[in-house]
Amino acid sequence: MxxxxxxxxxxxxxxxxxxxxxxxxxxxxxxxISRWISSHRLSSTAQQIAxxxxxxxxxxVSERQNINFAIVTGAGFYATYQYSPGGQLKHCTHxxxxxxxxxxxxxVFNSRGMASNDTNISLINEKGMTKAVNVNxxxxxxxx
Numbered sequence: 383m384x385x386x387x388x389x390x391x392x393x394x395x396x397x398x399x400x401x402x403x404x405x406x407x408x409x410x411x412x413x414x415i416s417r418w419i420s421s422h423r424l425s426s427t428a429q430q431i432a433x434x435x436x437x438x439x440x441x442x443v444s445e446r447q448n449i450n451f452a453i454v455t456g457a458g459f460y461a462t463y464q465y466s467p468g469g470q471l472k473h474c475t476h477x478x479x480x481x482x483x484x485x486x487x488x489x490v491f492n493s494r495g496m497a498s499n500d501t502n503i504s505l506i507n508e509k510g511m512t513k514a515v516n517v518n519x520x521x522x523x524x525x526x
Contacts, residue, residue, distance in 0.1 A: 420477060420509045427478040428505055428513040428525045434472065435489070435515070435523045442491035452488035453480055453503060474505070481506040485517075495521040 435451050442449035485501030503515040514526045
């Protein structure tokens with residue numbers, strides 16, 4: 383019996399069609415990826431600030447002393463924040479800035495974990511998306 387031999391491989395035209403489809407998909411998805419990255423940076427910065435506030439609150443309770451959590455604006459392109467005593471000065475992500483603080487600045491957490499006042503920290507990224515970190519007088523920290 384004779385076997386039939388099939389030619390295996392792809393033509394140049396098939397490769398060009400695959401490259402064209404890949405290029406179209408890349409062009410369509412790049413703006414969405416850029417928007418997603420900006421949104422992710424904003425969310426992660428808000429979560430980072432909320433975590434640092436919760437850490438300051440926990441430190442106030444464990445050490446039975448007042449702990450200040452300060453938002454330092456106007457420090458160049460980045461806004462910074464820290465809790466004291468003992469907290470390191472931290473910077474927001476490159477594309478995220480703190481656009482405003484309403485309420486107390488610094489926020490003072492007492493030995494019972496309560497905050498000095500209701501405070502709202504507003505964040506904005508380069509795409510104009512916003513997030514807020516809120517702390518109430520009970521010391522509860524929420525990211526909106």
